[in-house]
Amino acid sequence: MYCIETSELSYQYSRQGNELNRVNLRVKEGSIYGFLGPNGAGKTTTLKLILGLLKKQQGQIKVFGEDFDPHRLSVLSKIGSLIESPSLYSQLTATENLSVWQKLYSCPKTRIQEVLELVGLGQTGAKKAGQFSLGMKQRLGIATALLHSPSVLVLDEPTNGLDPSGMVEMRELLKRLNKEHGITILISSHLLSEIEKLVTEVGIINQGKILFEGSLGELMQRQRSAGGIRLDTNNNAAAIERLIAQGLDARQEQDKIVLPLLARSEIAQLNRELVQHELDVYEISTVESDLESIFMTLTHL
Amino acid sequence: MTTFVASYQSEWLKTKRSLAAWLVVLGGFFIPFILFWARVLYPDKLRKEVVSPTYWEGILGQSWQFMAIFMLPMGLVLATSLLTQMEFRNNTWKQLHTTPQSYTTIFLAKLGVLLTMLFQFFVLFNLGMYLSGILPPLVRGISLPKQAFPWEVYLKTSSHFWINCLPIVGFQYLVSLQFRNFLVPLGAGIGLLLASLIGLEWEHGHWLPYSYCPYYFFSLRGAKLGTLAVDVFFKWALGYFVGFTLLSYFFYVLKKDKS
Numbered sequence: 001m002y003c004i005e006t007s008e009l010s011y012q013y014s015r016q017g018n019e020l021n022r023v024n025l026r027v028k029e030g031s032i033y034g035f036l037g038p039n040g041a042g043k044t045t046t047l048k049l050i051l052g053l054l055k056k057q058q059g060q061i062k063v064f065g066e067d068f069d070p071h072r073l074s075v076l077s078k079i080g081s082l083i084e085s086p087s088l089y090s091q092l093t094a095t096e097n098l099s100v101w102q103k104l105y106s107c108p109k110t111r112i113q114e115v116l117e118l119v120g121l122g123q124t125g126a127k128k129a130g131q132f133s134l135g136m137k138q139r140l141g142i143a144t145a146l147l148h149s150p151s152v153l154v155l156d157e158p159t160n161g162l163d164p165s166g167m168v169e170m171r172e173l174l175k176r177l178n179k180e181h182g183i184t185i186l187i188s189s190h191l192l193s194e195i196e197k198l199v200t201e202v203g204i205i206n207q208g209k210i211l212f213e214g215s216l217g218e219l220m221q222r223q224r225s226a227g228g229i230r231l232d233t234n235n236n237a238a239a240i241e242r243l244i245a246q247g248l249d250a251r252q253e254q255d256k257i258v259l260p261l262l263a264r265s266e267i268a269q270l271n272r273e274l275v276q277h278e279l280d281v282y283e284i285s286t287v288e289s290d291l292e293s294i295f296m297t298l299t300h301l
Numbered sequence: 302m303t304t305f306v307a308s309y310q311s312e313w314l315k316t317k318r319s320l321a322a323w324l325v326v327l328g329g330f331f332i333p334f335i336l337f338w339a340r341v342l343y344p345d346k347l348r349k350e351v352v353s354p355t356y357w358e359g360i361l362g363q364s365w366q367f368m369a370i371f372m373l374p375m376g377l378v379l380a381t382s383l384l385t386q387m388e389f390r391n392n393t394w395k396q397l398h399t400t401p402q403s404y405t406t407i408f409l410a411k412l413g414v415l416l417t418m419l420f421q422f423f424v425l426f427n428l429g430m431y432l433s434g435i436l437p438p439l440v441r442g443i444s445l446p447k448q449a450f451p452w453e454v455y456l457k458t459s460s461h462f463w464i465n466c467l468p469i470v471g472f473q474y475l476v477s478l479q480f481r482n483f484l485v486p487l488g489a490g491i492g493l494l495l496a497s498l499i500g501l502e503w504e505h506g507h508w509l510p511y512s513y514c515p516y517y518f519f520s521l522r523g524a525k526l527g528t529l530a531v532d533v534f535f536k537w538a539l540g541y542f543v544g545f546t547l548l549s550y551f552f553y554v555l556k557k558d559k560s
Binding site: 048052053054055073074076079081083084085087088089090091092096101103104105128144 | 393397399557
C-alpha cells in the first residue's frame with residue numbers, strides 16, 4: 001500500500017509556465033523516500049501540496065488511501081512535517097514550544113520529554129528557542145514533527161544549514177525512527193550524496209517533472225548501465241567509423257572515444273579489430289558513472 | 302480533531318513573554334503610574350482632592366483623557382499587529398496549518414485571544430486607576446477618599462470603551478493576517494488613526510472606524526463632536542467590527558498559500 005500517492009499533480013503560481021507538471025509520486029509504507037532535485041525543481045511545492053498548504057489546482061493526492069481534501073483533518077493527524085526552516089516561537093523554551101503543539105494534537109504531556117530526549121534536547125531547560133543554534137532548532141523542528149507519533153514524516157531539506165556532524169546525527173536519527181518506530185519518511189534534498197546512505201526509494205524531479213522514480217537499487221542499476229568504455233587511438237575519427245560500422249554506439253567526447261559497457265572478451269576483440277586496421281590503441285579503460293553524475297545527467301536533460 | 306478550547310489554550314501559550322503581552326501590562330499601568338506620582342509629588346493638591354465628592358470621577362476622567370484619544374488606539378494597533386504577526390515572524394504558519402484543526406477554529410482562537418488580551422488590558426487599567434487613587438493618600442499619610450469607589454461608573458465607562466475600540470481590533474486583525482511585512486498593518490493603523498483624529502469635527506466623522514474612542518471620551522466631558530448620539534457610536538463600532546471580522550475570515554480561509 002502506498003502511504004502517499006499523487007497522480008497527475010500540476011500546479012502553477014502564475015499564468016506563465018507550470019511549477020509542477022503531472023507529478024506522480026508513490027511513497028511505499030515503511031520506506032524512506034528521497035525526493036531529489038535541484039533548487040527550484042518543485043520539491044517544496046509538491047510537499048506543500050501534499051500537506052494542504054497550497055490549494056490544489058489539478059490532480060489527486062491520497063494519503064493512506066484517503067483523498068486529502070475531504071479528509072484533511074484525519075490525514076493531518078497522521079503526518080508530522082518540517083517544511084524548510086523549523087517553526088518555533090523564539091520567546092518560548094523547547095518544552096513550551098512543544099506544549100503549544102501538544103495541546104493541538106491532544107497527546108499526553110509526557111510525550112514532550114520523550115521527543116526532546118529522542119532528539120537530544122532533553123537538557124535545554126529554560127533556554128529560549130531563539131537562542132538555540134541552527135542544529136538545535138532543526139532538532140526541535142523534528143521533535144515537533146514527531147510529537148503526536150505520526151505514521152509518516154514529511155521533511156523538506158531538514159539538513160539545510162547543518163554542519164557535517166549535524167547531518168550525520170540527523171541521518172542516524174531518521175534511520176532509527178524508520179527502523180525502530182516504523183515511521184515512513186518522505187525527505188527532500190538537492191544533494192544526492194546527502195541522502196543516498198539513508199533512503200530506500202528515490203524520486204528525482206526537475207523543472208516540475210518527475211524524471212525517475214524507483215528503488216535505490218534501480219538507480220544503482222542505472223548507474224552500472226550508464227558506465228562505458230573509453231578509448232584513445234592515433235586516429236579517433238577513423239576508429240569511430242570502424243566501430244559504428246560494427247554496430248557499436250561510439251561517439252567522441254573530449255578527444256576520447258566513448259562506448260557503452262562491453263564484456264571483457266568483446267573489449268579484447270575490439271582491440272584486435274582496431275590494430276588489424278592499422279589503428280594504434282593508446283588507452284582502453286572503463287568509465288564508472290557514480291550516482292551523483294546520474295543525478296546530474298537526469299536533471300540536466 | 303482539535304477543539305476550540307485546545308486551540309485557544311495553545312494560542313494563549315504563544316503570548317507568553319511576547320512583546321504584545323508586555324505591551325498590555327505596561328500599557329495598563331503606564332498612565333496610572335504617572336498619575337500616582339503626580340499625586341504623591343503634590344500633597345497639598347491631593348489633600349483638597351480626597352475630600353471631593355467626585356474624587357474617583359476625577360481620576361477616571363484624568364486617566365481616560367490620556368488613554369482614549371491616542372494611547373489606547375495606538376496600543377491596540379501595535380498589540381494586535383504584533384500578536385497576529387507572531388506566526389509570520391516565527392515562520393510558524395506552515396506548522397500551524399498542518400495541525401488537525403479547521404481554519405475556522407484557528408481564526409476564532411486567535412481572535413478570542415486578542416479579545417481576551419483587550420479585556421486583560423481594561424482590568425489592569427482599572428486596577429491601575431484604583432491604585433493611583435488609593436495609594437498616594439496612604440503614602441503621604443493623608444486621610445483616604447471620602448467617596449466610595451464608584452465601580453459601576455468605572456465598569457460602564459470601560460465596557461463602552463471596549464466596544465468602541467473593537468473596530469481597531471477587527472481592522473488590524475484583517476490586515477495583519479494578510480501581510481507578512483509588519484510595517485503594512487502598522488502603517489495602515491497609524492494612517493487610519495490620524496485620519497480619524499483629523500476627521501473628528503467633520504459631520505461624517507463617525508464613518509471613520511478609529512474615531513469612536515475619542516468621540517466617546519469627548520461625550521463623557523459633555524462636548525458633542527460630530528452629528529451622532531453616544532449610543533449610535535456603539536452600533537457603528539459593532540457594525541465595523543463584524544464587517545471587518547467577516548472580511549478577515551473570508552480572506553484568511555480563501556488564501557491560496559497557507560505556508
